[in-house]
Amino acid sequence: MNRTNGGTAGRTAGGAAGVTAGVNLLALRSHNTALVLDLLRTAGPAGISRLELAERTGLTPQAVSKITARLREEGLAAEAGRRASTGGKPRTVLRLVPEAGHAVGVHLDRDELLVVLTELDGRVVGERTVWLDLGAGAEAVVGTVVREVDGVVDELLKGGAGGGAESAGDAGRAAGARGAPTLLGVGVALPGPLDHIHGVLHRVTGFPEWDGYPLRDTLARRLGVPVVVDKDTNAAALGLAVLGERGSFAYLHLGTGLGAGLVIGGSVHRGTRTGAGEFGHQVVQLDGPLCSCGNRGCVEALCLAAIDRGDVPGAARVLGIAAANLAGLLDIDLLLLGGRTIAATPAPFVHGVTTVLIEHARREGAHEVAVPVRLATGGTRVVAEGAAQLLLGPVFGRADG
Amino acid sequence: MNRTNGGTAGRTAGGAAGVTAGVNLLALRSHNTALVLDLLRTAGPAGISRLELAERTGLTPQAVSKITARLREEGLAAEAGRRASTGGKPRTVLRLVPEAGHAVGVHLDRDELLVVLTELDGRVVGERTVWLDLGAGAEAVVGTVVREVDGVVDELLKGGAGGGAESAGDAGRAAGARGAPTLLGVGVALPGPLDHIHGVLHRVTGFPEWDGYPLRDTLARRLGVPVVVDKDTNAAALGLAVLGERGSFAYLHLGTGLGAGLVIGGSVHRGTRTGAGEFGHQVVQLDGPLCSCGNRGCVEALCLAAIDRGDVPGAARVLGIAAANLAGLLDIDLLLLGGRTIAATPAPFVHGVTTVLIEHARREGAHEVAVPVRLATGGTRVVAEGAAQLLLGPVFGRADG
DNA sequence: GCACTTTGGCAACAGCGTTGCGAAAGTAGA
DNA sequence: TCTACTTTCGCAACGCTGTTGCCAAAGTGC
Numbered sequence: 001m002n003r004t005n006g007g008t009a010g011r012t013a014g015g016a017a018g019v020t021a022g023v024n025l026l027a028l029r030s031h032n033t034a035l036v037l038d039l040l041r042t043a044g045p046a047g048i049s050r051l052e053l054a055e056r057t058g059l060t061p062q063a064v065s066k067i068t069a070r071l072r073e074e075g076l077a078a079e080a081g082r083r084a085s086t087g088g089k090p091r092t093v094l095r096l097v098p099e100a101g102h103a104v105g106v107h108l109d110r111d112e113l114l115v116v117l118t119e120l121d122g123r124v125v126g127e128r129t130v131w132l133d134l135g136a137g138a139e140a141v142v143g144t145v146v147r148e149v150d151g152v153v154d155e156l157l158k159g160g161a162g163g164g165a166e167s168a169g170d171a172g173r174a175a176g177a178r179g180a181p182t183l184l185g186v187g188v189a190l191p192g193p194l195d196h197i198h199g200v201l202h203r204v205t206g207f208p209e210w211d212g213y214p215l216r217d218t219l220a221r222r223l224g225v226p227v228v229v230d231k232d233t234n235a236a237a238l239g240l241a242v243l244g245e246r247g248s249f250a251y252l253h254l255g256t257g258l259g260a261g262l263v264i265g266g267s268v269h270r271g272t273r274t275g276a277g278e279f280g281h282q283v284v285q286l287d288g289p290l291c292s293c294g295n296r297g298c299v300e301a302l303c304l305a306a307i308d309r310g311d312v313p314g315a316a317r318v319l320g321i322a323a324a325n326l327a328g329l330l331d332i333d334l335l336l337l338g339g340r341t342i343a344a345t346p347a348p349f350v351h352g353v354t355t356v357l358i359e360h361a362r363r364e365g366a367h368e369v370a371v372p373v374r375l376a377t378g379g380t381r382v383v384a385e386g387a388a389q390l391l392l393g394p395v396f397g398r399a400d401g
Numbered sequence: 402m403n404r405t406n407g408g409t410a411g412r413t414a415g416g417a418a419g420v421t422a423g424v425n426l427l428a429l430r431s432h433n434t435a436l437v438l439d440l441l442r443t444a445g446p447a448g449i450s451r452l453e454l455a456e457r458t459g460l461t462p463q464a465v466s467k468i469t470a471r472l473r474e475e476g477l478a479a480e481a482g483r484r485a486s487t488g489g490k491p492r493t494v495l496r497l498v499p500e501a502g503h504a505v506g507v508h509l510d511r512d513e514l515l516v517v518l519t520e521l522d523g524r525v526v527g528e529r530t531v532w533l534d535l536g537a538g539a540e541a542v543v544g545t546v547v548r549e550v551d552g553v554v555d556e557l558l559k560g561g562a563g564g565g566a567e568s569a570g571d572a573g574r575a576a577g578a579r580g581a582p583t584l585l586g587v588g589v590a591l592p593g594p595l596d597h598i599h600g601v602l603h604r605v606t607g608f609p610e611w612d613g614y615p616l617r618d619t620l621a622r623r624l625g626v627p628v629v630v631d632k633d634t635n636a637a638a639l640g641l642a643v644l645g646e647r648g649s650f651a652y653l654h655l656g657t658g659l660g661a662g663l664v665i666g667g668s669v670h671r672g673t674r675t676g677a678g679e680f681g682h683q684v685v686q687l688d689g690p691l692c693s694c695g696n697r698g699c700v701e702a703l704c705l706a707a708i709d710r711g712d713v714p715g716a717a718r719v720l721g722i723a724a725a726n727l728a729g730l731l732d733i734d735l736l737l738l739g740g741r742t743i744a745a746t747p748a749p750f751v752h753g754v755t756t757v758l759i760e761h762a763r764r765e766g767a768h769e770v771a772v773p774v775r776l777a778t779g780g781t782r783v784v785a786e787g788a789a790q791l792l793l794g795p796v797f798g799r800a801d802g
Numbered sequence: 803g804c805a806c807t808t809t810g811g812c813a814a815c816a817g818c819g820t821t822g823c824g825a826a827a828g829t830a831g832a
Numbered sequence: 833t834c835t836a837c838t839t840t841c842g843c844a845a846c847g848c849t850g851t852t853g854c855c856a857a858a859g860t861g862c
Contacts, residue, residue, distance in 0.1 A: 022458035024464075031424050035423055057423035271732020329730070330670070360696070
């Protein structure tokens, strides 16, 4: 696994702003291999033929054969039957071998911890949920995360031998020489602004003790595997992107707060300081009511106030207007709604936001099509699954998911 | 020139949403060549040494030597003196040969036509301005554009032989076998929403006769060279990006209307239907005053109304709030202000917008740094220069500028 | 059973960046 | 002025990539 692709091989050391880097033959191979893996993943258990891979990648059939031969040797791909003949030799179908790699996704919420173990294709094969108080202090929370992650990994990747706490820190010993299960790493998603690049929390609203906490490095040291942290909305958007949403879309999350995850051209847009997606504190009413952030007229404040007084259509309308602002600015394909408040009464929200966007499109021009609005699928696990994708993504050529 | 890089070689035919494509050796060479050319362009007349190129690209010095040797053979690069020695053989400095390629940029405004001819490095070597009425009908306007473009090209690329109109359509014969000047194509920037991919106008506010006009194909047929069309704000943003603004930024244009051009990670973000950057009709006041678009409370309406009543600080504040919404959503590095209205009284606008953003940042957190606000440089030609970059960009590895 | 179509691997090949090495072009010191 | 050293940079051989030409394998249709 480790040599399948050289990680982000070929990336030049310097370039902070990720300007551009030269591509050598190693990077070329990594890219094409990841591309083929990605198509295999997308095809799912149904599989995909070599010639179809060639068409989709633009590579020659022979090149695809070479790549898939290597993947089969490494155990990442396998043959899976054949298609019906069209007058000649039938195409052999290839599929991803999901068990060849694993990733852990952690959804660290204000009052709950959800840990999932997924295979290469993103399918969840293990899950744990425990109650937890984010305000209980960094040490306690990190301890709980380490214990639960190790628990899931020990149980499902190491044959379930032995007990719990004493194996803490051993999670990383998976990448053995033999066909041992390989753990790519752990992705952690949590609320609030944070520095995705350095893995440091800025602040978690309501819990000042987390300010500046180096969560990624702490967890990586104690778990012994690579760790990536990200905002919960970004993880959710990433999870939805892998679950089938293509192109560019925004995931709007309405729960205790209002935030967004942006997927542009298939990958999460985080912005320069990885703070993008601050949707809730968009001002839509000049000199409006005071928001918790200190500003006036934020969508979040207006939306939550409407919900507090039982005015769901009003909340939906405000949300729709902010969504239309976003859609006009970025010209995206789709809006997805999610979060506890949406889940409580989904229909009026979808309807209300849709209505605003249709009106908006009508004013833009006769042949203008409104951006479709849908409920985010995937249920309560989507954030944790997306967190796992933070590790799985690079295998399939996605920069950070 | 034509064989320097195979254009966007290697791009698979199908993939509408530009998903991902396989990379073959030809594409690899194109990429690395474009990368080196881009660094040569950035270095300007001062030049850059081979070893520096190697460091910046991550390629080995020998690979850079091969690439630059090819570029020198093709006349795109040349030696330009040497640096001071640091104890051994001094580094040879290479520079771009700007005269090896040309592009035309056209700024088609409501009442004026500006045509520039630029060299590879973006420097303007010829310029024409004529008054023109966008409402005079498509045929008349297109005729004027063709005449002026041909005029500039004939005068400066073909030795200025002969007259004007009869050579219309000959502009494309430049790419001769000998060292004849090579015209890459013509970029056209104009106001109003349009389809960048297909080169078709949606509508130009106030001029319904342009609805659905296939401007790109019409011009390409009559000029005989590749033509690319884009919104004026996108062209301006592109021009500013080449003029030195790095990273991600938004260009906010306040003139007869209010629009934005978004540069994310060095390239223009246009969105799925190339309609991104609709900044002016962002709603910032629920149920506010009616806007020309039919909606209520758009920034554009509020901003222009404030200006109409002489309240520049008020206009700046409203603009600042909308800019803060944008900056929070995308997490960009920089905001640039431009357009006639800004140019009339720049200081209060920069000050007003800056103030709003600083207040916003202060509320976000103590160590939060506000997004800097600056006046867009480049003067009145920046849109036309950016339009030329629509053709120059691909030479340097930029997808569409 | 034969002709035909289609798949996909083997072998030779061209072209990319890489490595090893040496000539070229300077500086620093005797 | 000569020698030793440093640094740049091109030539040649190399490994590895995707590509091309060719042919065996595995089906269908008559």
